[in-house]
Amino acid sequence: MRVLLIEDTTGLGEAVRDQIRDDGHAVDWVQSLSFAEVSVKATSYNLILLDLMLPDGNGFDFLKSLRKSGNSTPVIILTARDQVSDRIEGLNAGADDYLIKPFDLSELSARVGAVARRYRGDPNPLVKIGHLEIDLCEHRIRANGQAVELTAREWALFEGFVQRPGTLLSRSQLEDRLYQFGAEIESNTIEVYISRLRKKLGRDVIITVRNMGYRLETYEH
Amino acid sequence: MRVLLIEDTTGLGEAVRDQIRDDGHAVDWVQSLSFAEVSVKATSYNLILLDLMLPDGNGFDFLKSLRKSGNSTPVIILTARDQVSDRIEGLNAGADDYLIKPFDLSELSARVGAVARRYRGDPNPLVKIGHLEIDLCEHRIRANGQAVELTAREWALFEGFVQRPGTLLSRSQLEDRLYQFGAEIESNTIEVYISRLRKKLGRDVIITVRNMGYRLETYEH
DNA sequence: CCGCGTCATTCAGGTTAATGTCAGGTCGAT
DNA sequence: ATCGACCTGACATTAACCTGAATGACGCGG
Known part of the structure; x- marks a missing residue:
């Protein structure tokens, strides 16, 4: 499965990337929305992991414009615990799920694995x-x-x-x-x-x- | 495709059953885990729809024991939105997907169809x-x-x-x-x-x- | 409750191949 | 021609892997 990870925190980004790689998936990791936009246009992903707090813009807007452009790739939002309204807004904006930071890596694996199972059988690019x-x-x-x-x-x-x-x-x-x-x-x-x-x-x-x-x-x- | 529906709510159960029938699948509908256990042993299903809140026990335990006995039938969990931890635990227990109640019947069709496609992929089993x-x-x-x-x-x-x-x-x-x-x-x-x-x-x-x-x-x- | 068989898991010892390093060579820029 | 950058065959090391056998868990019939 191809995963796009959008996360600006270096430590967390590396950990997530490594974990998903261990699970056997191909990961592209970008640290800003501008790079994310390029990646999304260039490649077709099976899953996007989206941090909301990013240096160059709001994750919501990215997600909304993604959906508006007809892209229905599953999106899992990464967000901090106290930002309840974010989570609701995220789901409304078209996210499929969210993970509350700090999250367990095995929980991440479980969610990513669930998406992977859903896509099993589809032809790979x-x-x-x-x-x-x-x-x-x-x-x-x-x-x-x-x-x-x-x-x-x-x-x-x-x-x-x-x-x-x-x-x-x-x-x-x-x-x-x-x-x-x-x-x-x-x-x-x-x-x-x-x-x-x-x-x-x-x-x-x-x-x-x-x-x-x-x-x-x-x-x- | 043969589908086992485990759901105790009468109204919802009927609606789901009818929808899946309309999609051309054979549905067995049971309203408790004890019946579910019998059905699973007697028949081989291609898909199980599992509600977690059941009168005679926990859906998780059913799922876990199912997996432990070597049964790998795809399972889609039906759960309420606010029970986030349920969803996580469900995926960890070996579910393939989950549907958040209240769900749209067309979404149900889509997910069921995804599973069906997996099995139809090779017309010869x-x-x-x-x-x-x-x-x-x-x-x-x-x-x-x-x-x-x-x-x-x-x-x-x-x-x-x-x-x-x-x-x-x-x-x-x-x-x-x-x-x-x-x-x-x-x-x-x-x-x-x-x-x-x-x-x-x-x-x-x-x-x-x-x-x-x-x-x-x-x-x- | 007890023996029995089957399956799951761990352990230990042997085997293999990926890996990082080096040495000696080629190539290109100036 | 010189120098640094790059290429590549060879090799020792060692983690990764394989597998027979021991141990433990579980279910079943009596």
């Missing part, structure tokens, strides 16, 4: 990039129709590219995908994994941008 | 994967024509794979199939059951993806 077919939900990749197996780290890295195709990703951004907490890394691990990905997926899939980082090539040439 | 023939309704498996007996736990696990063939299932997803949500597991139970399934069904049926989980192999080697 396949991302096609050149000769690759990527199913982010099922963690499957085909290269020229042949299934390709990636290891955990390889997948973690590659998923980052697929979620932002064509975007330049810096080394530190990639490190954050491999290791939980900005763990310092002194060796050339990134390079090694890029190398392994290229070996499995094809030489031209990932382009290196000298002194800057890497990006996913989005078209066949 | 027999799923064939490699040398295996799996009857999801009857809980029966044949390997090379030979019947194979699975225990309740083994089936619970294997069913998860069959419902999403080829999909990578994480450990926590598999644990959720074996136990109620949140039940922390410290030992290698999953591995043991995978091992047993492989022994009974064939070595190559389930492949392990290290550090990530397992997946059902969908083609014959």
